[in-house]
Structure formats: C-alpha cells, structure tokens
Amino acid sequence: MTTTFRRSSPSALGIDAAGIDQLVSALEAAPGVEPHSLVVLRHGAVAAAGWWAPFAPDRPHLLYSLSKSFTAAAVGIAVRAGLIDLDATVISHFPELDAEITDDRTRRMRVRHLLAMASGHRSETIDRAEAIDPTNTVRGFLLLPPDEEPGSVFAYNQPCTYTLAEVVRRASGTSLLEYLRPRLFAPLGIDDFSWRRDDTDAELGYSGGYTTTDAIGALGQLYLQRGVWEGERILDEDWVDQATSAQVANPDEGNPDWSQGYGFQFWMARHGFRGDGAYGQFCVVLPEQDVVVAMTGQSTDMQAVLDAVWEHLLPAVDRAGAADANESLQARLAGLALPPLVGEPLGILPATPPSSPSPVDGDSGLEAVHLTQDPSGRWVVTLVDASGEVTAPVGEGEWLVSGATATSGARTEDVVTVDVRFVETPHLLHVRVDLADGAITAVWETQPLHDGVATLRRPD
Structure with a gap:
C-alpha cells in the first residue's frame, strides 16, 4: 500500500454518507464517464474509498497530465532549497543554447511563465517543437518564438512542463524521480511512483506518471495543508499561494471548470483548485471544506465528473445524515465493479483458429x-x-x-x-x-x- 491515511467514516468527519452514495450513482450513470477509483478525504482522514474491479487500491494508474502537478511540486521544492529562482530566465538554465536563442520574447521567458502555461505561445507547441528538433524538445521549444509577451496569454502547452522537468534535473544534478523520492514521496508515504521516459531517458514531466489513488490524495492533502506534512515544511507557503491561485486568465476555455484561471500546473475551478489528466484523473482540493477528492477513470466527459462532485458531494459536507448511511455506503464501496461481458460460453476454437x-x-x-x-x-x-x-x-x-x-x-x-x-x-x-x-x-x-x-x- 502506498500512503496510508487514517480511516474514518463520513459522519465522523461531518459528511452525509448519502451524498457520497449519490456521487457514486451519478458517476456510474453519466454518459462519457467511467470511474475507476474514488477517495474522499476530510480533515486528513479517509471518509470514503472505493475501486471499481478490476482496478484495485494497490495498483498504480496512469495519471496523464495530472503528472504535471507532481513536476510542479519538484520545482517548488527546488525553489525552497534555493536551486531555482522563479524569476530567472528560462534560457539561463540552458547556456549551451544562448547563442541560438535570439528572439527577444523567448529570452524574456521566465520559469514562472512555464509554470503558469504562459510562455507567450497561443497554442500547443509539442508537435512543432519535436519537428524542429526530434532529439531535444527543450531546444525545439525555445526555437519557436512566442506569439505574445510571456506571461500575457494562456495556452496549455506540454513543452512548458517538459522544460520545467529539465530545469529541475539540471539544478539538482539528478533525475526527476530521484529528486522527488526523499523530498516528497518519502515524507508523504508514497512508495509507488514511476514515470514514462523519452528516448533521452528523461521523464516526460508533462505526462507519463503512474501512481496510486492514495498518492494522488496525498499530494492534494499537502497543498491543502499549505505545504506542511506531519510538522515538516516541504513547500513554502508563498509557493502554495501562487500555485493555487490564478496566475493567468483563460476565459476562452470551453468548460466552466477550465476557464477559472490557471496557477502553477493547477487549474482553478468553480470550487477550489485541482490537478487533472486526460480521461478523468483528478486531484480536487477544496480548502473551504477541508476536503480532497482523488479519482481515476476512463471518462471522455471530464466536466460531468466535476459536475457530479459539485452537485452531490459539496452539499453533503457539514450535513447530518441517516444513522445507517455509513454502513450502506461502505457495503456499496466494497462491491464496486465494472461489468464483465456476458453471453454464451466461448467453447472450443475452430480447428484453424482466427x-x-x-x-x-x-x-x-x-x-x-x-x-x-x-x-x-x-x-x-x-x-x-x-x-x-x-x-x-x-x-x-x-x-x-x-x-x-x-x-x-x-x-x-x-x-x-x-x-x-x-x-x-x-x-x-x-x-x-x-x-x-x-x-x-x-x-x-x-x-x-x-x-x-x-x-x-x-x-x-
């Protein structure tokens, strides 16, 4: 097991278990939503946790872009250690490219701009960057002149995070994983985290992270506790403030919970803030309610997942519930499963199998x-x-x-x-x-x- 939180019950933590039950029903019923796991934390304890078989608590799950929030934590830890300055130019970390990078806007691009997806490019650059240099994504990215002044426009942009990962590697002299293990993973009790690497053996940073749902919850809980874990400060309070507040506006994003502004590799939302990844990987942090919601899934309608949380979980916080609701919810969570195929027995293969x-x-x-x-x-x-x-x-x-x-x-x-x-x-x-x-x-x-x-x- 990765992180082990104290186990409690919804009512003991001030949540009506019926609201969580309704959330589970909504997730299972919504078109375009397939839940794989759900962990609800309040006051640092587990109010409810469930995995839809064949998914299981001890099995890691691909995070996709939720990986970005872990990369950002590495930057925050390095900032606290004095290894990285948010206002340093990006090019200062890549002196071998200094003579090549002549565009004035690129040369004014700072580390904080990468964190906020505000490099000045109006759109995603990953394909263009890799076309310019298939072996060096950072070089390809920095050779693409920004369309606007860095810091002025938002564009979700994978090379921003890839470059941040490379900045951490250079500043620390080690890999992203090796940097995080003693400084983030060990204190939080995360002992199962791996990362997809590219052809240069560098962690993608922007995607490719694998870990458990409990580990997702632990990252959210660290930010909810403003960077402190069991009395040890891991992230500076000022970092947490900046990371979890809008650094750049993004009103043109289509869905309401994607147009509330962007922090440091965290999205602002109608309630709280979150990290998320493709197909429904979520770390939702609700400071006003002292709640963290960690979820994995295969969902093409990610807005519907958040809508269900707002509709069913939020009203259940600080609401009295029926006495037997805890037991009913626990029984339901223990039996969660995705339906297998049903039909006739497979029987015997033909003499010449397809x-x-x-x-x-x-x-x-x-x-x-x-x-x-x-x-x-x-x-x-x-x-x-x-x-x-x-x-x-x-x-x-x-x-x-x-x-x-x-x-x-x-x-x-x-x-x-x-x-x-x-x-x-x-x-x-x-x-x-x-x-x-x-x-x-x-x-x-x-x-x-x-x-x-x-x-x-x-x-x-």
Whole structure:
C-alpha cells in the first residue's frame, strides 16, 4: 500500500454518507464517464474509498497530465532549497543554447511563465517543437518564438512542463524521480511512483506518471495543508499561494471548470483548485471544506465528473445524515465493479483458429491478433503492434486479471468479443472476432495518447 491515511467514516468527519452514495450513482450513470477509483478525504482522514474491479487500491494508474502537478511540486521544492529562482530566465538554465536563442520574447521567458502555461505561445507547441528538433524538445521549444509577451496569454502547452522537468534535473544534478523520492514521496508515504521516459531517458514531466489513488490524495492533502506534512515544511507557503491561485486568465476555455484561471500546473475551478489528466484523473482540493477528492477513470466527459462532485458531494459536507448511511455506503464501496461481458460460453476454437497477421480493422493500430487455447481449454488472446505484444488469458463471466491486463470474453453465435483492459491505465480495447469468416476488428474505447499495447503499463 502506498500512503496510508487514517480511516474514518463520513459522519465522523461531518459528511452525509448519502451524498457520497449519490456521487457514486451519478458517476456510474453519466454518459462519457467511467470511474475507476474514488477517495474522499476530510480533515486528513479517509471518509470514503472505493475501486471499481478490476482496478484495485494497490495498483498504480496512469495519471496523464495530472503528472504535471507532481513536476510542479519538484520545482517548488527546488525553489525552497534555493536551486531555482522563479524569476530567472528560462534560457539561463540552458547556456549551451544562448547563442541560438535570439528572439527577444523567448529570452524574456521566465520559469514562472512555464509554470503558469504562459510562455507567450497561443497554442500547443509539442508537435512543432519535436519537428524542429526530434532529439531535444527543450531546444525545439525555445526555437519557436512566442506569439505574445510571456506571461500575457494562456495556452496549455506540454513543452512548458517538459522544460520545467529539465530545469529541475539540471539544478539538482539528478533525475526527476530521484529528486522527488526523499523530498516528497518519502515524507508523504508514497512508495509507488514511476514515470514514462523519452528516448533521452528523461521523464516526460508533462505526462507519463503512474501512481496510486492514495498518492494522488496525498499530494492534494499537502497543498491543502499549505505545504506542511506531519510538522515538516516541504513547500513554502508563498509557493502554495501562487500555485493555487490564478496566475493567468483563460476565459476562452470551453468548460466552466477550465476557464477559472490557471496557477502553477493547477487549474482553478468553480470550487477550489485541482490537478487533472486526460480521461478523468483528478486531484480536487477544496480548502473551504477541508476536503480532497482523488479519482481515476476512463471518462471522455471530464466536466460531468466535476459536475457530479459539485452537485452531490459539496452539499453533503457539514450535513447530518441517516444513522445507517455509513454502513450502506461502505457495503456499496466494497462491491464496486465494472461489468464483465456476458453471453454464451466461448467453447472450443475452430480447428484453424482466427488469426490476423495483416493490419486489423478498426482504430487500434494493431498489426495482428491471435487466438489460442491453453491446455486447460481457456482462450488466450495475443495483441501485436509496433510496441511489441501482449498475451493474456480470457475471462468468462468475469474480469480475469493477468499482469497489467484484465480480460473478459463472450460469444454470440459465431461472433466472439474480448474486452482487454489495461488496468494500470484508463484504456479499454474491444476485440471482435467473426469465427465464420475469420474477420477481426479492434477498437479503442479511449485512444492511448503515447503508448502501444506493450507499453500500456507501469514503466520499470
């Protein structure tokens, strides 16, 4: 187990358990929302926690852009240690590029501008930066002149955070993970955190972090406690103030909780502030209520997730509840599960099993899908793409967990469907096999942003 918080009950912490129960119902019912985990903290204790099987408390989950908030914490720790000055120019950390970077705006870009996604560019630069220099993202980014004065406009921009990660590496003389382990992870009790690296062996910083839901909650709790953990100051109070207040306006963002301003790798919201990542990875901090909500999921409608929190959890804080509501909620949370596929038994494979050595239909990017049966008669699916291959036994009437996958299969006449969940990520792949003609289709429920089937797992 990663971080261990004191366990309590909603009513003991001043929350009506019925409100959390209603939140769970809303998450399960909302179109475009698939919850994987939910942890609600109040006064530093667990009011409620649940994982939808096959997801589990001790299994890390890909954070996507919620990784940015951990990168920002590394910057804050380095600022406190005197290794980084927020008002230093970015180019001062890359002296080898000084002669090349001649644009005046780029030369005026400061560390604080990167933290606030206010580099002066009007739009995302990752593709353009990597096109300029495929081997050095920082160089490619700094060779793209900003459209406006740094600090004046907001644009969600991955190279801002990648560059911050490189600044920390240079200032500390070590990797981002090695810098954070004794200074953030150890004090908070986070013993399971890994990061996807690029071809230069550098952590992405802006994405690719893997950790548990409890660890997400711990980061939120640290900011809620204004940088102090068990009497030890980890982040300066002034840093917390700046990180969790609007540093740049972003009124053009479409959804209401994305247009309240941006801090230091945290979004301001209609209530409190948060870090978040693609497909519903959330660290929501509500200082007025002394509440932290940590969530993972596979949700394409992230605004709906926050709407459910505002509608059901917020009114339940400091509201009296029924005496038996705690027990009812606890029983429900203990039984949370995503439904497996249902249908006829898979039966026996044809004498010549379907196998696709040519490109598979659908959007999966798979090069091949193979079906076999092991000596016990259990079906086995093998997925092959440019990243490698994954082989997993197929569950029937259940999610069968094997390594970093969980599978469920069912048959309807001559059509077999196998769902493959990559349970250390948000992602689900639907594989459809027609036993009559051998046709195979594979479609992602949500498209992975920077991985293939063999890398959709916690990095070593």
